Amino acid sequence: MRTIAASIAARVPRFLREPRSLLIAVPYFWLFLFFAIPFLIVLKISFAEAQIAMPPFSSILEWTGEKLSINLNLGNFQFLFEDELYYTAYLNSIRIAFNATLLCLLIGYPMAYVIARMPPSRRNVFLMLVILPSWTSFLIRIYAWIGILKNEGLLNETLKTLGLIDAPLHILHTEAALYIGIVYAYLPFMVLPLYSNLVKLDPRLLEAATDLGARPWQAFLQVTLPLSRAGMLAGSMLVFIPAVGEFVIPELLGGAGTLMIGKVLWQEFFNNRDWPVASAVAIVMLLLLTIPIMLFHHYQARELEAR
């Protein structure tokens, strides 16, 4: 009996025998369904040619009687290098995302730090306050900023009533408004990982630093800051990566002068009806984003080894 059971068990694939790997399969399946498949579709379109048809691109696989031929059109990628528009837009997106991430870090770090230092009963209230705005639709919150920042908006009217300005400050549809929008929208993504990192920090380490003669700021710089690096990095990734591809905030708050890659993608897709070039733009953006993600993984792996 035992041998039969053993031989059956041997025939069952290993991942079915181990419930743990089955559990791991769930996120992989998720990734496959919602990342790999859409990515492959976009990749396929990026090698096609635009045409007036439904759908508006050529098929890259062709069955001609007996032969199956694959027509890969590399022209779409080549095209991205021929016009400085794409280069400028990628660079702009990365620059804006980088600055916004830095701002989020500068604002988010003190917030996370203060919340982590609070007595546990009050922490939840303040964490709640960080998360609470996300319960309203993202779009409505960005629209609210239009109401605040516009020439006859809340901010300008208040400053005028206080007598601080005569003419309205022109903020809406400038890069400043764009930064306000991005920092506002993504700040929780910076605060939360930082908080969960800082709250785990052993207070005895700081006591030890004080005992050894470190002043509070020295203890912060030499103990707290290095130990919270993983949190800073995680938060920065969560802000930087979606900010690069951001479309709604620049569209609603940003000015015409700042071209980000999200807008270029929109134009390729909608104005030019060139789905293949739009797909190529998306693929290149993804490749650009994998660099910081790989750095992040590399760093995390090292961090884990060090423990």
Add this chain to the structure above:
Amino acid sequence: MQHILRSILGSIVVSLCIVSGATAGEEKVLNIYNWSDYIAEDTIANFEKETGIKVNYDVFDSNEVLEAKLLAGNTGFDLVVPSLSFLSRQIQAGVFMPLDKSKLTNYKNLDEDLMKRIAALDKDNAHAVPYLWGTTGIGYNVNKVKEVLGDDAPVDSWALIFDPENLKKLKSCGVAFLDAPVEVIPAVLNYLGEDPNTFDTKLIQGKAQDLLMKLRPYITYFHSSQYINDLANGDICVALGWSGDILQAADRAAEAKNGVEVAYVIPKEGAAMWFDMMAIPKDAKHPDNALKFINYILRPDVIAAISNYVWYANPNSASRPLVDKEILDDPGIYPTPETEKKLYTFAVLPPAVDRVYTRTWTRVKTGK
């Protein structure tokens, strides 16, 4: 991300509804996709009452968005309303089914001259029926423009906004342009004495772009709907915009009694005339209901009520006695025959020219 997710979920829900409903033959449902703010308040309710057909009415605000949906297929809509030049390309792509005109008993009400113009882009008027039409011209604040440019301001000419000297002065009171290269570039070409529909990319990237670059510093913003409110409130004093939208602004300003007087003009050099067309996608689940709706819209009383509400001209000759005198006599809405001769329609641009349009527009907007 959230909004994208939401629209994906939304479309899944919509398509599920459609799939579940499709089995019972032609049930009493009709899914319409029309421009926003583009119908009278009781048009749909009356149709539902008369026919017992339940209408799901959804709106869009750009031809590009509609086209992307149509080209992807399976929109779930039975009736859509693209503009003529977009419709023409969509017909080429095989999006629409030919109309069964035997079911359109009110078809004879349509203006024959307009139908001839439209036939240039939809051969034999086979695929679509015009809904409303309008022009792209200039809206201006009468008092402010007079204040800035004096009594002899060229308010009947494109020079009002296309002459950099004039626009420079108007900058102080606010200037808005449509955020639509397919509207603005032909208008500039026409002003410069060129064919507004030219495919000559050197002209577009040369003469037209040069002028737009000179105008760029004086343009307060590019947007395709914001100017309605801003003209009515007096926040801007000139706008390159759509006739009905500007007339709606004039109406709002008059109602608000805020001292703002807005006027619309079709400049003497000529302007673009566009048509929004009702058409039925090939994959529509309720084509017969869509035909019933088109026939309903072709009724003089129905379309007159719409014109009276949205301030756009309709192509229905029989409806004229029912259109408000105020609207019928406004040369900005129903142009005189002389003006009508100077109106041009848009051609379908080849992809390469489309790309030049978009690229030029980006260059102009970013000022680089």
